[in-house]
Amino acid sequence: MTPASIFFNTLIVIASPQPGQAGIDLAYKTIKVKLCYAPISQKDREWRKTEDDLAKDKTCQHEIVARPCRPSNNTFTWTIKKDIPTATYFIRAYAYNSADEDVAFGQTTDYHKTTSLLEVHAVSGCTVPLDIASICLSVFAIASLFGFYLLVKKRARASLNRVT
Known part of the structure; x- marks a missing residue:
């Protein structure tokens, strides 16, 4: 050949x-x-x-x-x-x-x-823009989780203060 x-x-x-x-x-x-x-x-x-x-x-x-x-x-x-x-x-x-x-x-x-x-060379399917987007969305998700947690705690304290 x-x-x-x-x-x-x-x-x-x-x-x-x-x-x-x-x-x-x-x-x-x-x-x-x-x-x-x-x-x-x-x-x-x-x-x-x-x-x-x-x-x-x-x-x-x-x-x-x-x-x-x-x-x-x-x-x-x-x-x-x-x-x-x-x-x-x-x-x-x-x-x-x-x-x-x-x-x-x-x-x-x-x-x-x-x-x-x-x-x-195998294709992994991951590209730089896809990696950046996943990192940004992960950070946003964690920040939202903490934000909502703090908001719920603040409202719970406010309602507890109104009752007493």
Whole structure:
């Protein structure tokens, strides 16, 4: 696979076989493309650990697309979801046969997973104006609480003085 490139917040992955590699094989029935954690984002995180046994491998937890394989025009568009955590990733495509067994894969990085990596910064949803507004409203709420408390105490004293 060729390296990934970023163009105006769009990731374009172009995959083509190199000499000596298999291209689109007739045995490929399904293609699954996944977002995979790079080794730097796996450090001290056992839940992202790479295993040689694909059934136990936790590297590629985020599926991008899964669809039938076609000999040409396998183009698709995917938007990074809000639940994708901040990390460094690469993209891997798996080819499955009709028995749903993986028969081939390719990825946007080298064997050591150190080149052509993609950094994703999660969106928290909080912005500076939103933080400022929440602080102001919190201060207003506390001040109102004390103000009403003092007002009630003052009225209670005034009514107690009128009675005596």
